[in-house]
Amino acid sequence: MRNIFTEDKPIYLQVREQIEDQIINKQLQAGDQAPSINQLVNFFKINHQTVSKGVNQLVEEEILYKKRGIGMFVSEGAREKLLVKRRQLFIEDHIVNLVQEAKKLEITDEEILKFIKQVKGSEKE
Incomplete structure (x- = not known):
């Protein structure tokens, strides 16, 4: 879970996203105990309030x-909720801009799909 934080967004959001990523990637599943705030503070070496803010949002x-008295656990349906949310953000953050730029450059839908398949293919290597 350790990761160097970036400056493009608040640290509490990055902590939150790392927990979300663990749920999406099935490292944490429904019913599993999530790391405690104290564990996250010690692991990341960051302020308790920063970690609490991200965790409390979740x-x-x-x-x-x-x-x-026991800890925090992953809720039933958490992964599905996160997938819905993240897919919508993906559309808003990436697809909308991609389509707008493709339109400006007169790139057809077929060409966009071809480019996506090329990029996906190069990731396998």
Whole structure:
């Protein structure tokens, strides 16, 4: 889970996204205990309030839930919720801009698909 934080977004969001990534990648599954705030603070060597802010957002969105005195756990359906959310963000952040730029450059839908397949193919190597 350790990762060097970037400056393009607040650290609490990056902590949150790393937990989300673990759920999406099935490293954490429904019912699994999530790392505690103290574990995350010690692991990342960052402020307790920073970690709490990111984790509490996941609790508010019912991605994680707390068992008093025991810890935090991954909620049922958390992965599916995250996939829906992340897919929508992917469309908004990437696809919309891609389509707009392709339109300016007069790139056809077929050419876009061909380029995507080329890029996906080069990742396998």
